[in-house]
Amino acid sequence: MDSFLVGLLVFAAFVILVLVKTAVVVPQRSEYVVERLGKYRATLAAGFHVLIPFIDKVAYRRNLKEEPLDIPSQTCITADNVTLEVDGVLYMQVVDSRLSAYGIADYHFAAMQLAQTSLRSAIGKITLDNTFEARESLNRQVVDALDEAAQNWGVKVLRYEIRDIQPPTSVLDSMEKQMKAERDKRAEIARSEGERQAKINRAEGEKAQAIALSEGEKMRRINEAEGRAQEILKVAQASAEGIRKVAAALNEVGGRDAANLEVAQKYVEQFGHLAKAGNTLIIPANLADVPSMVATVMATLKTDGKPESGRQRETA
Incomplete structure (x- = not known):
């Protein structure tokens, strides 16, 4: 009985293994590379597959998704002999599972080494x-160098970022x-x-101020000149x-007599002012005879006030 149970268990284990x-x-998004008796037989796409037990086996499993690969820090020397520590990230994708399995032993390691050497050469x-301004150019050079070599590995290099x-x-x-x-x-x-x-x-402000002042002064002088001209015109008018009006008054009846009287009064007043204004005074010889002087003036004014025709008749 014990032998039967052991045999049953062994058979069950064999069935499960098969x-x-x-x-x-x-x-x-995966592919399996199948070998039959050590030789490549097929590449299995996504889904269910049946193999021949103990003859066929899955030799390689490949992920077709984009893979990020960390590139370790490395020492690079620039053209002016400055040492830099540079690291980056590489993004790649398997496009041919068979080539990635048989074209190179380890495409991850190969891509990492080639990325480092390409970056050192570019820097x-x-x-x-x-260096800091040419990151895009450096990334592009690394991608171009890797992509050319990775064609035989069944791998596509998508991008590289420092x-x-x-x-x-x-x-x-x-x-x-x-x-x-520089700051x-x-x-x-x-x-x-x-x-x-x-x-x-400030200079433009001072210039504008000077122009405004000169314009103001110009307008002030123009206004004053116009005011004086108006004043002279008004006085003249x-x-x-x-x-x-005086001429009209002289032509009226009694106008010349009134003018003669006014002239006589002014004559007398001016002699009075001369006496008050200074110590030296030149006076007529008959100044004491005021009535005679006034009569003489009035007679003179009266004679001057006659019409021209009358004076001509008297002269004749």
Whole structure:
């Protein structure tokens, strides 16, 4: 009985082993490389497959998804002999499972080594200052070098990204000083530009102010001149009007007698003012005979006031 149970267990284990060796399920986005008696037989796509037990076996399992591969940090020397520590990430994808299995022993290791050597070669052609600006160019050069070699490996290199560039401490200190000097230079330029613009603005303001003052002074003088001209015109018009009115009054009845009387009064008043204004006075010889002097003046005015025709008749 014990022998029967042992035999049953052995048979069951054999059946399970046969099933495991026979039935194969390939996951999505994967491929299995099957060998028959040590030779390549087929590449199994995703799905259920049946193999011949103990004759067929799954030799390689390949993932067709995009794979990121970490590239360790390495020492690179630039064209100006500066040592840099550079690392990165490589993205690749298996496109032919058979070539990836038989074209190279380990495509991961091969891609990593080739990426490092390609990057060292690319960095050795540029200077330190251009290294940080040429990341895209360096990435493209690494991808081109890897993709050309990976065609025989059944692998497609999609992209490479430099993750970090670490210069030596002494270079970092020099770069910091250079950056500080550059910042100070830009600050000084900005400050000088500000002062220059401020001076220009002040000069333009003073110019505008001077123009405004000169325009104001010009308008003031023009206004004053126009005012004086108006004043002279008004005075002249008033004088002309006064003369016209005097002439009209003289032509009226009794006008010339009134004018003669006014002239006599003015004559007497002016002699009175002369007596008050100074110590030296020149007077007529008959100044004491005021009535005679007034009569003489009035007679003179009366004679001057006669019409021209009358005076001509008296003269005749």
